[in-house]
Amino acid sequence: MKKIILSLVFAAAFTTLSAQTENEKTVANGEFNKWSIELAGGFNKPQRPMTSGFATSTPSPYVIDLGARYMFNNKFGLKADFGYNSFEGNDDSQSFDTKYYRADIQAVANLGRIMNFESWTNTLGLLGHAGFGLAQLEDQNSALKDRMGNFMAGVTGQIKLSDRVALTGDFTTILNAAQDAGFDGASTRASRGFTGILFNGTVGVTVYLGKNAQHADWVKIVDKDVLALTDRVSNIEDKMLDTDNDGVADYLDQEANTTSGALVNTKGMSVDTNNNDVPDDVENYIMKNYTSKTDKSPLLSNNELITALINGGYVATYFDFDSSTPTEVSNGGxxxxxxxxxxxxxxxVDIIGNADELGKTAYNDKLSNERANNVKSILIEANINPSRLNVIAAGEDDSVNKDSELARNLVRKVTFEVK
Known part of the structure; x- marks a missing residue:
């Protein structure tokens, strides 16, 4: 028996150390298993009544408990259990051999859930139990059969091994009422109160029954209406995201990749008053900085303006260091x-690849070519005829301070020139 208990303790410690961290599951009422079967074995110590000259070992083998438990929710339940104790004299005692049988109905409180264990562990649990029952003490060397009532209370520690099995350790105190004979069976006395005291310590397993994934011992219950409301709030939060930072929530935004800070209408679309396919804020910037102050004529025609933007390098796509894949935020180019x-x-168009000055020139020439070709491949996959696309590997761009990381970010790019 000692080897079995040591093995169980070792298994519990190993499981605790190696168990992976998992999120404690939240479920709605009724969406969890409620039944379980419990089997345990261990040691006992009868305290009184004992006849002078009679004693058991401390502790003495052995105890066997078998129970079935039903949880009304994740905090409270009931269980029926049956117990068997064996009492024998130790080396200094007169010889005796008695057996103790009991059957009890107990209320169960899931102290782990009541005290919110899930806030710091999803593996350890604690149950409290107390109830009443009937018991019988039998002397194997005589015809003695002493029937009595009992009250018992205890605590059960739990280690969750899986969704179906938990390892348990229990300590229980049993008070016997109307116990007429001593636990040794050698003497009798007329006593009607709770004079019998017996301690049990056991290690065992709990097997969870049911079709659901989790048992009530390990779940946090939330009302279905609360779960539904939580889902609705999450959906609203997702809809209120503004991925392109233009001030219009994604679910209303009809232009998902607007440049951050651009002027947009209530639908998230760039404002283009003259319908020339160039956002007004970009057009106004060019007119302010790149036209003659005395020239009152229109800046350019639609296509001329767009061509000027492209050939002037205002349209580009950028790359991370030593990468030939465009960054996600620069796909707008x-x-x-x-x-x-x-x-x-x-x-x-010419597709012009560039690289910064870090590294060997030959490698940077190759990298600029790969960047340009990758952009070309994207356009071809978008059904643009390859004959309209010309790759130019411009190699290193030495127009910025090579010692500035921020400046180098500006030259790792592909620009375009319309032909």
Whole structure:
């Protein structure tokens, strides 16, 4: 028996150390298993009544408990259990051999859930139990059969091994009422109160029954209406995201990749008053900084303005260090060129790859070529004829201070030139 208990203790310690961290599961009422079967074995110590000259070992083997438990929710339940104790004299005692049988109904409180164990562990649990029952003490060397009532209370520690099995350790105190004979069976006395005292310590397993994933011992229960409300709030929060930071929530935004800070309407679309496919804030900036102050004529025609933007390097896509894949935030440049080529079926473009000055020149020439070719491949996959796309590997761009990381970010790019 000692080897078995030591093995169980070792298994519990190993499981606790190796168990992976998992999120404690929240479920709605009724969506968890409620039944379990419990089996345990261990040691006992009868305190009184004992006849002078009679004693058991401390502790003495052995105890066997078998129970079935039903949880009304994740905090309270009932269980029926049956127990068997064996009492024998130790080396200094007169010989005796008695057996103790009991059957009890107990209330169960899941102290782990009541005290919110889930806030710091999803593996350890604690149950409290107390109830009444009937018991019988039998002397194996005589015809003695002493029937009595009992009250018992105890605590059960739990270690969750899986969703179906938990390891348990229990300590229980049993008070016997109307116990007429001593636990040794050698003497009798007329006593009607709770004079019998017996301690049990056991280690065992709990097996959870049911079709659901979790048992009431390990779940945090939330009302279905609360779960539904939580889902609705999460959906609203998702809808209120503003991915392109233009001030219009995604679920209303009809232009998902607007440049951050651009002027947009209530639908998240760039403001383009003259309908020339160039956002007003970009057009106003160019007119303010790149036209003659005395020239009152229109800046350019629609296509001329767009061509000037493209050939002036205002349309570009950028790359991370030593990468030939465009960054996600700069895909707008490729999308701009794609739109232009679709609207101008006879136009073609040079795709000009650039790299910063870090590294060997030959490697940077190769990297700039790969960047340009990757952009070309994206446009081809968008059904642009390859004959309209010309790759130019411009190699290193030495127009910025190579010792400045922020400046180097500006030259790791692909620009375009309309032909």
């Amino acid at each position: 490729i999308d701009f060129i794609l739109t232009y080529l679709r609207k101008n079926a006879t136009a073609s």
